[in-house]
Amino acid sequence: MTTSVIQNPELKLIDEFLARSSRPCSHRNMTFKFCPRCAHPLGDFIHNGEPRKGCTVEACGFVHYDNPTPVVAAIVELNAHVILVQNHGWPTDWFGLVTGFLESKEEPEAGVLREVREELGLDADLVGLVGVYGFDAMNQVIIAYHVRAQGHIQLGAELAAYKAVPIHRLKPWPFATGLAVRDWLANRA
């Protein structure tokens, strides 16, 4: 956790929410206890000067680097609005961009269009990359795209709600996918 995360009240809020959350996507609930290679217990080691979890069986040699996971995110433009979505279990006033994990060997550009199709039932065209953002609280790296969609929204089962915000009323939030919204709006101005 960096100092800036602790000092920023909005980030502290999301961090506390994620810490309380029992959802499996919360990074705090995803610590390995056993080696995924040989199923022996993991132990604590210093590996190249860094504290790491690793396999207690020397011949196995597995090291758990806990690298960040890439996540694709979409600023979905639909009829001069941007579509924001709410995941199940979020506070009812929280909305964010459409996001998702990549499938094995999937290109990010294909993955973001698939997520828009799965979560909103919309076909979309890729307009461009907005930016790449570290999301420390979830140990993720967000790859954010602007996409332009057509059609009528059919909300996917993994979402609780959506809202269509007129672009001129869209306000960024200071963490996670909100940083992509901030940069997108700044580049339009």
Ligand SMILES: [Zn+2]
């Ligand atoms: Zn092992």
